[in-house]
Amino acid sequence: MHDLLIAPFAEFGFLRRALVGCLALSVSAPVLGVFLVLRRMSLTADVLAHGALPGVAVGFLLAGLSAPALWFGGLVAGLLVAVGAGALSRATGGREDATLTALYLVALGAGVALISMGGGGAADLSHILFGNVLGVDDAALLLMAGVATLTLVVLAFAWRPLVLECFDPSFAAAAGARGGAWHLAFQALVVLNVLSAFQALGTLMAVGLMMLPAIAARHWAAEVAGMAYAAVGIALGSSLAGILLSYHADVPTGPAIVLVAGLAWAVSVLAGPVDGLLPRLLRRRHMAG
């Protein structure tokens, strides 16, 4: 038991750093995920993560696998896609989901092409796409913890306006809740969290820790706050189990964490008390009134 659960972390500093980084991420990203699900924007985070890839690739071309360069490149590209998609679809009268899809497909293609052109081998590509625990150095760890802290502080102030804006936008606007401004801040937080995730999880999997726990949480609570707690709990567990799986089975961290979170989602769909499949089968007699 000790060998299975404790020894890897006792022995390897990089595993400890990856764990701490992922735990920090688990506290902030899934809460954003819950709001993305509620706003029917589940795909947005995915698009942002893909959209960040060309920026990450340019960072890689200029500076190799250095965390700040990759991160800064990704931030610029991610924000460009986020803002650009909204502006482009408004300007052309198109639908935003279609514009987002077009942008992220192009971004993904461009990113992979750039990394290959720049002499990046399969190992570099795999590192950037799927993450690598070795990538979580001290700088990345500070970044992940910083983003998580900032996210929680902003969410504490944005919680009521976000709930109000999701539930009843007209009322929010009439009451002066400035839903639009908070929505922008919220989107910026999503980009920051996706980017803070990609060192450990890779650009393709960065969204996993944000969305899967949030989607699973719907089956465990009937109110937003409860969902947020459930999502954070699932994410924390998935991070720990995923990193151990990654170590013992020798698979990249990103897919390992996402697979564990996926398992949690499957269990939630089957057995979760809210709209779960099994509780629905065990039909209880309806109430008398």
Add this chain to the structure above:
Amino acid sequence: MNARRSPAGLVLENLTLTHGRRPAVHHVSGRFAPGSLTAVVGPNGAGKTTLLRALAGLHKPDSGRIAAEGTARIALLPQLAALDRGFPIACRDVVMQGLWPRLGAFRGASTEDRHRAEHALAAVGLGGFERRAVGSLSAGQTQRLLFARLLVQDADILLLDEPFNAVDAKTSADLLRLVRDWHGQGRTVVAVLHDLDLVAREFPDTLMIARDAIAWGPTEQALSAANRLRARMMAEAWSDEAEHCHRAA
């Protein structure tokens, strides 16, 4: 909460509201007097909702202006369809949204605030629904819930967009009683309605609108047969080749 309040009204000065360049409300002037109870009626597409949104500050006038008389705390009851009724939120938390103008994003709600929310729920016939999820309510119950939120909000001017739509007779009678109470307390109420019999029975003043104001005044005169006919013709006269309006802005 029932103290007589300082009166607040709204004045429209040559107000024009547009969607794109198409006028939805066209050169309307008049006054929602402090403490008045006014029905806004007119055919579909006549600009009723747009007018209400402008009164709430959500739609910027193309020309003309809306001026408040007195200290106006304004509350808006949006159409039920504008709501995400699947949102996972408990009834008590919806009612407590009415405290937003006072508490904002970060101030805590006091025990007294919680009691007010519970009283408001009881007042709209939803006593005991505090922990129920909004998604489990019927349309009529949801409308009662939104009225409870208005009670907590305690505004001087209440703007109600089709408050009795998709609501059964018992519910609309209960909600109407609340509207009468608000009127009795000296609040200004403006309600968009389609049921002209109800308007004739319960609302002292009426604004009949079909882009232009057809009539604005005591309900009996505003709802005359001639005015109803004019409103219908205005709404049907809709042209893509309409000329630019040259009336003074």
